[in-house]
Amino acid sequence: MTDFAKIVERYLRIWNETDPGARRAAIDELFTEDVAFVDPMASVSGRAGVDGLIAAVQAQFPGCGLALLGGVDGHHEQARFGWEMGLPGRPADVVGFDVVTLAPDGRINQVLGFLDRVPA
Known part of the structure; x- marks a missing residue:
């Protein structure tokens, strides 16, 4: 059985990684070569x-981090989870949820993102 919570934890850690080399190495481990990301x-x-x-999101929102909002719901080869992004100790600037699908090897091959709240 797939441990979607661990996959999502790794996914969020990648979004919070500010070292370009470490981030890219983690991306190469978690995502397929042909991953598609759409929001x-x-x-x-x-x-x-x-x-x-x-990198562009981190440049636009310096110091902000992504955090899990609620739990992870997954079945078969797909999972959904809510997240929020903001500065520590402040209300989140951006709130949304993502749906990820997994390739047969267990890596993420698609991310579909939805934004519930964004800055004006």
Whole structure:
């Protein structure tokens, strides 16, 4: 049985990793080469696309981190989870949820993101 909570924990850790080399190494381990990431603000493919997107979000929201909001719900090869992004000790600037699907080898091959709250 897939441990979706551990996969999501790794996913969030990647979003919070500010060292480019460490982030890219973690992306290469967790995501397939042809991963697709789509949300209302971005659509990228491949590991380099995911890495570039995360770097851009970190540049736009310096010091902010992603945290799990609620639990992880998964079945078969897909999971959904809520998250929030903000500065520590302050209300979250961005809130949303993602759905990830897994390839047969257990790595993430698709992320579908939904944004519930974004800054004006």
